[in-house]
Amino acid sequence: MTTLDVLFTAVGVIAAASAVLSVTTRHVVHAALWLVVTLGTLAGCYLVLGAELIALVQVLIYVGAVVVLVLFALMLTRAPVGPSAEHDTGPVQRVAAAVVAAGTTALLAGVLLAALGGRTVQIHGGSTTELATQLFGRWVWPFELLSVLLLVSLVAALAISRLRADPDSEVRS
Amino acid sequence: MMHLGLPIVLVAVLAGAGVYGVVARRNAVLVLIGVELILSAANLLLVTMGSVLPDPMRAGQVLALFVITIAAAEVGVALAVVLAMFRMRGHIDLTQPASDEAHPLDAPPPPRGQAGDGPHSPHDPQHPGDLDETHAPVRDAVTRESRS
Numbered sequence: 001m002t003t004l005d006v007l008f009t010a011v012g013v014i015a016a017a018s019a020v021l022s023v024t025t026r027h028v029v030h031a032a033l034w035l036v037v038t039l040g041t042l043a044g045c046y047l048v049l050g051a052e053l054i055a056l057v058q059v060l061i062y063v064g065a066v067v068v069l070v071l072f073a074l075m076l077t078r079a080p081v082g083p084s085a086e087h088d089t090g091p092v093q094r095v096a097a098a099v100v101a102a103g104t105t106a107l108l109a110g111v112l113l114a115a116l117g118g119r120t121v122q123i124h125g126g127s128t129t130e131l132a133t134q135l136f137g138r139w140v141w142p143f144e145l146l147s148v149l150l151l152v153s154l155v156a157a158l159a160i161s162r163l164r165a166d167p168d169s170e171v172r173s
Numbered sequence: 174m175m176h177l178g179l180p181i182v183l184v185a186v187l188a189g190a191g192v193y194g195v196v197a198r199r200n201a202v203l204v205l206i207g208v209e210l211i212l213s214a215a216n217l218l219l220v221t222m223g224s225v226l227p228d229p230m231r232a233g234q235v236l237a238l239f240v241i242t243i244a245a246a247e248v249g250v251a252l253a254v255v256l257a258m259f260r261m262r263g264h265i266d267l268t269q270p271a272s273d274e275a276h277p278l279d280a281p282p283p284p285r286g287q288a289g290d291g292p293h294s295p296h297d298p299q300h301p302g303d304l305d306e307t308h309a310p311v312r313d314a315v316t317r318e319s320r321s
Binding site: 001002004005008009012015016019020022023024028031032035038039042045046048049050051053054057058061062065066069070072073074076077079086087088089093094096097098100101102104105106108109112113116117118119120121122123124125126130131134135138139142143146149150152153154156157158160161163 | 174175176177178179180181182183184185186187188189190191192193194196197198199200202203205206207209210213216217218220221223224225228230231234235237238239241242243244245246247248249250252253254255256257259265266268
C-alpha cells in the first residue's frame with residue numbers, strides 16, 4: 001500500500017457508498033444530494049490520478065451545474081419531501097435490477113481486471129500545459145463541434161419548453 | 174506507484190449502481206441520476222487509462238472533458254423533456270402509460286394520488302387535484318384533435 005493507494009481507497013469508498021445510497025434512498029431529494037457527494041469524491045479520485053483540470057471541471061460542471069439542474073427539476077415536478085416508495089418500482093423489478101447491476105459490476109470488474117491485471121503502475125497525469133496544447137491543437141475540431149452541440153442542446157431545451165406550453169395555454173384560455 | 178485494481182473496482186461499482194438506478198427507479202429524474210453515474214464510471218475509466226498508459230495525445234483526459242460536456246448537454250435537454258412531460262401528464266412516473274394512450278378518466282389520477290401530494294404537501298391540497306382531474310380529459314381531447 002503506497003500513499004496513492006491509501007488516498008484513492010479513502011476517497012473511493014466514500015464515492016462507491018454514496019453512489020449506492022443515491023440510487024437506493026427513499027428520499028427523492030436525498031438522491032440528488034448523495035449524487036453531489038459521489039461526484040465531489042470522484043473529483044478527489046481524479047486528483048489522486050493526477051488529472052487536476054478534470055477534477056476542477058468536474059466540480060464546476062457536475063457539482064455546480066448538473067446537480068443544480070436536477071434539484072430544480074425535482075422541485076418543479078413537486079417531488080415529495082419525506083420518504084416515499086412511489087419513485088421505486090415493485091420488489092420483483094428491484095430484485096431483477098439488483099441482479100442486472102451485480103452482473104454488470106462483475107462483468108466490468110472481471111473483464112478489466114483480466115485485461116489489465118491487478119498490477120502496480122506508475123501514475124503520470126501530465127501537466128495542464130501539455131493537456132491544453134493537445135486540446136487546442138490536435139483536438140480543436142472536436143472541441144469546436146462540442147460547442148456547437150451545447151448551443152444546439154440549449155436551443156432544443158428552449159424549443160421543447162415552448163412547444164409543450166401551447167396545448168396548456170389553449171386549454172386554460 | 175499505485176495499484177490498478179482500485180480504480181477498476183470503483184468503475185465497476187459506479188456502473189453497477191447506475192444500472193440499478195436506471196432499472197429500479199420510476200421517477201424520471203432519478204433515472205437521470207443513474208445515467209449520470211454510468212457516465213461518471215466511463216469518465217473515471219478514461220482518466221485512469223490516460224494516467225496509466227503512455228498517452229502522448231492526452232486522449233484520456235481530453236475525452237473525459239468531452240464526456241463531461243456531453244453529459245451537461247444531455248441533462249439540459251432531458252430535464253426540459255421531463256418538465257414538458259410533467260406539464261402534459263401531471264406526473265413523471267415512467268411506468269404509467271401516457272394519458273392519451275390509456276383511459277383518460279381513470280389512468281392519470283392514481284399516480285398523483287399515490288405520489289404523496291396529500292400527506293407531504295398539505296399547503297396546496299386542492300391545486301394538484303384541480304389541475305389534474307378537471308383539465309386532463311380536456312387536454313386529452315385537445316391533443317387527440319390536434320393529432321387527427
